[in-house]
Amino acid sequence: MTDVATEEAAAHGAEHGEGLVFHPLDQFKITRLFGEGPIEWYTPTNATLWMALAIVAILVIFVFGSKGRALIPSRLQSIGEMAYGFVYKMVEDVAGHDGAKFFPMIMTLFIFILTANMLGLLPGSFTPTSHIAVTAVLGFGFFIFVTLLGFAKNGAHFLGLFWMSDAPLILRPIIAVIEVISYFVRPVSHSIRLAGNIMAGHAVMKVFAAFAPLVLMSAIGYVVTPVSILAITAIYALEVLVAFIQAYVFTILACVYLKDALHPGH
């Protein structure tokens, strides 16, 4: 096994020398911002830097946006108002009127994920939401909160979420098992969906980017290079859409889980 490992390492080194360079996942490496050494939980890394930048961007948009409170809103104020209205309507539509109490938390989730995704699209930047470590904290944190909230609000009635009272009696235990499994898979799929989508999009862009310098190496590059540059442009546009849709999907699923906690039972 060690032979294969050394061979692989040699091949990895040789790839840097000449020919096409394919390292689509290198962009997700976590590095220290300052100096050398191991990465501890308190070390400032590129991930923490870009999360902090996302928070600063949010603060700038919303603090300066809500400063004027003009009747005819400025551009910054329009962004803030649109985001607020959009998320508020979503919470009220999905989670119901008593779900609106939890609007600040949902809004925080949405704005943080959206801003982190959008900042990650800047060339050379780092996307914190492409790491399962980041999204799992958001997903599992929300899952634990929602479960505790369900028991606190409804007590044992919360278990009615798993007990289909309108199914035939024989089927109910089987359905209950399936429902319990699907309930506990929720945070996993919730967090992997976001990280996977963002990671996949960025990796695809990098793969096409690796084809772009082919024109410097061989004649076929005159065909491949323009096509790959066009493809990067198109995929980049798609990624802007995905960055928004994944933030939206994460938030709307959070609203659905919140609704289940507030009104369990089928």
Added chain:
Amino acid sequence: MELAAAAAMGKFIGAGLAAIGSGAAAIGVGNVAGNFLAGALRNPSAAGSQTATLFIGLAFAEALGIFSFLVALLLMFAV
């Protein structure tokens, strides 16, 4: 040594097989969007209120494709 080579080969074959799942998820996503459009054209006034349901359905269909992509990545880079 032969065993290691076979394992290295199987890794990539497995990653390729896992990528089939992405195609299956594409069929699912297309189904969701196509059926939504078919329903929306029959009753456009009800379509606006159902976009949230559309995105939830898309998300569930897409998540499984992402899972297969993740399996492929794990086989390629982590195993």
